[in-house]
Amino acid sequence: MLPPTDPAPARKFIPQVNFELDDFDANEEKCLDFYRQVAVREDMLVPLAEHHTPHGAHSYYVLFDRTAIYGHPGMPQYVAVHLKRDREKATFDFEQALLPLPAMAQSWLIHRGCPHDAISLDPELGPPPADEATRALERRLAGDGDHHAMGRSYTADDPDDMVTVVALRALDEGAPSPFRVLVEEVDTDAWTHTLREGGFDTVDEALQWCDDRLTGQAGPLPPVRPAAAVGRPTSVAKAAAPRPAGRTR
Incomplete structure (x- = not known):
């Protein structure tokens, strides 16, 4: 799939991802992992699909990584992210995977609890x-x-x-x-x-x-x-x- 910034029919806008973690914390190692693996390029990640469970306990994202084309040739351009939030303790945990196709990112999330019909791709992007x-x-x-x-x-x-x-x-x-x-x-x-x-x-x-x-x-x-x-x-x-x-x- 083409990056949403490449020449193509006009789009309304390119959305930005918001992981909504301002009020959450984790141990130093987990925070560093999240920064290195995900947040360091947050402003270059385009949410193609996302789903949030009630009260935000779980969030699932299919993201297009606009930085991928500048990295190692041929690398996967999609990031699947599963965020888990504990509101009582104000802590979070996460999993992420780099995958070459949006359907594979959807599958990865579905098999981590995301409802199948809740993670459809935005038709305006790609x-x-x-x-x-x-x-x-x-x-x-x-x-x-x-x-x-x-x-x-x-x-x-x-x-x-x-x-x-x-x-x-x-x-x-x-x-x-x-x-x-x-x-x-x-x-x-x-x-x-x-x-x-x-x-x-x-x-x-x-x-x-x-x-x-x-x-x-x-x-x-x-x-x-x-x-x-x-x-x-x-x-x-x-x-x-x-x-x-x-x-x-």
């Missing part, structure tokens, strides 16, 4: 889905994203080819196509995005397809095998997990 296939895949990722572990991602900001590739490993060894690749592509002329998924038998095949896509040499994504096609588990499903997230070229 290009909308181009088709029903994209919408359906994003809904599924948000709901069952914990079924896969992320191995590697890369986000390319080339205006002529804005793409994010993500390699995943199924946590269930018997899953069809145990390695998956997600590809999000932004059409800057139509101001829409598509998301597609492919299935692979080995980690090397999945990572090679990602490399080829980033250099413009990839063929079509192979389809994910249906569950009915899976026989007894094989050694392929026990292949090594994808390498840690980083550059793919």
